[in-house]
Amino acid sequence: MFESEVKPDDGLVNLKRRAFLVTSASAVAGLAVWSLRKPRLAQATASKEAPQEVTIVQFSDAGERLRTVHVPKVVKTEDQWRRQLPAGVFDITRHADTEIAYTGKYWNLHDQGVYRCICCDNALFSSETKFDSGTGWPSFWAPIAPENVRSTTDTSYGMARTAVSCTECDAHLGHVFDDGPEPTRLRYCMNSASLRFVAHKTA
């Protein structure tokens, strides 16, 4: 109906139609203003809300499973993360960069211990599931607890991959692939820079 009224070959121009077009233009302009305002309103509302709660499993530095807890998600501004983290770590954890293979601290580490999030200390992986993938990145066949990491679809660089991040603070950790060893056949390919290794203390 709208199309037929504004067809250029329609020679009939009358006041009624003009009025209709003016009204439509105002409506569109109004909608545009509303659309521009909406994100700001949403943002303002979000900042007043309490941080989102997440469920994680806590582990001791000895790798002992302690308890499942609900904690407020760690939310910081870009500037706060930038001040807290070295530049390379900031780029990897907060902007999904990837360290160059064989350059990280942990790809060739075989000590017993817990790998925690460099940003928030959430326990992420155990040396018990670490294996030598030959990729130059620390690789695990499972997280220390499924609750502690999140998987999301990543289509950057024209590839369909599954990105892995920290449940507690959203730090980008790496990707997970389905070419790992038994028993899961998964390969959590992580950046050393996203992790902080805590060795089991020997008595």
Ligand SMILES: [Zn+2]
């Ligand atoms: Zn974290």
